[in-house]
Amino acid sequence: MRIAFVSMYTEQRRADGATRRTRRTAELLAARGHDVTVLCARWWEGDVSEFEQDDVTYAAVTETPSVGSFASKLPFALRRVKPDVVHAANSPPSHVTAAKTAARFLRTPVVVDWWDEREEDSKGASKRAARAAKRVIAPSRMVKTHVREYGASEESVRVVPESIDFDLVRESDVEARADMVYARDIDEHANVESFFLALAELRDRDWRAAVVGDGPELDAAKQTAAELRIDDRVEFLGDLPPEEFVPVMKGARVFAQTAAVEPFANELLWALACGCVALVEYQARSSAHELVENCDRGVRVTSPQELAREIAVAARADEMTVNEAFADYDHSTVVRQYVDCYTEAVEDYGYF
Structure with a gap:
């Protein structure tokens, strides 16, 4: 054609x-x-x-x-x-x-x-x-x-x-770099602050977090992490191609989706395919919640406090590195x- x-x-x-x-x-x-x-x-x-x-x-x-x-x-x-x-x-x-x-x-x-x-x-x-x-x-x-x-x-x-390339998900190694991951362009709609506020609620717990992505609000995001005194446990990885992004996701337990605007949450899809427990903060202009409907490794939340509670719950979930339920998105x-x-x-x- x-x-x-x-x-x-x-x-x-x-x-x-x-x-x-x-x-x-x-x-x-x-x-x-x-x-x-x-x-x-x-x-x-x-x-x-x-x-x-x-x-x-x-x-x-x-x-x-x-x-x-x-x-x-x-x-x-x-x-x-x-x-x-x-x-x-x-x-x-x-x-x-x-x-x-x-x-x-x-x-x-x-x-x-x-x-x-x-x-x-x-x-x-x-x-x-x-x-x-x-x-x-x-x-x-x-x-x-x-x-x-x-x-x-x-x-x-x-x-x-x-x-997504589901064969890449199946075949990639596992990189145990972070327990929790946020991934998206860091722009005015990223709302990475909600993720950081949830992490700040969990200061007394042992965790490592990673932020994947770049954009005009990256410096502001780093400043927020510093002001909340969690910057020593948050690693900013910049933009990564799928070949580098997928191993990090397979090694993580939780993916946080908090963006305010999202016609389709592509990074969330990758994370779900990699077996992460997906915690989605509901936003009126985001479709991300659609991906976790009827998904046993997905939870919707409405505030950073609720996000923090669900992160603690997700720490007890079974480990998974490939979720075949999302193979139809290949x-x-x-x-x-x-x-x-x-x-x-x-x-x-x-x-x-």
Whole structure:
């Protein structure tokens, strides 16, 4: 299948949850033999208009990110690619409606992968984008509900979660580096303070904690740990690739999920697969609690004090380094869900 991804921003230029999901999906599809082109703003050096990386072709629609210019030039770029299906990121939303207009003449369906709106996205434009798509893919039920509120029909929205390399989980060594782990981009939504407050409640106990991730609020997080006098037992590991992250998770007993905003809690998924007891602080704009529903190694909490109590309880849980209950989140299973969604959208046009 020939698939055109529409995403002005790419992870190579602007790393966030949405661009990581786009890149991962494009590369998984390309690895399985699909012809994948990402229409984007140029992020590579040189004069060439196209650049190939990991079997994915990146085609420059504009030289730099420019919402208006990108939307006006996108129909011509789609005409050159002649895709079977268009996979568009929801932000900026004007690119979804531009893709829909072009795709109508190409007789090509548009599937929108909805992560979250950025600050500069208008609500009106997002509503038009939600209604324009033939199919909308959401990473969680929370995001699905949000898109439905924007006017997308119930039957048009499908939940396709994030995915992990479950073979890596099975095959990785165990690194006994920390008893408790927090992992996420350390930004304004990280709320790592809740984790630290819980740890401070447990000063009289023997424990080691690790924080995985980097970001603009990292220095503030380190300062908080110091002010709570727990910094001597909290190790900040920075960003780690899965090959280094998974052994740490397999050696830990508890994973704390406290972020205030999370369309899908990917690090939490890795932790659950690695056998951690997952303690999830409920947040109105986070879908993390969905992963621990009906999970015997997952608990929802509502405060740092409750988190501290559950950490103490989790210390008595059986050790586990692989939780096969999460094998269905493997890359191979999830990428088939994307292909099924594309196929249904194409067949709605009466041909494949």
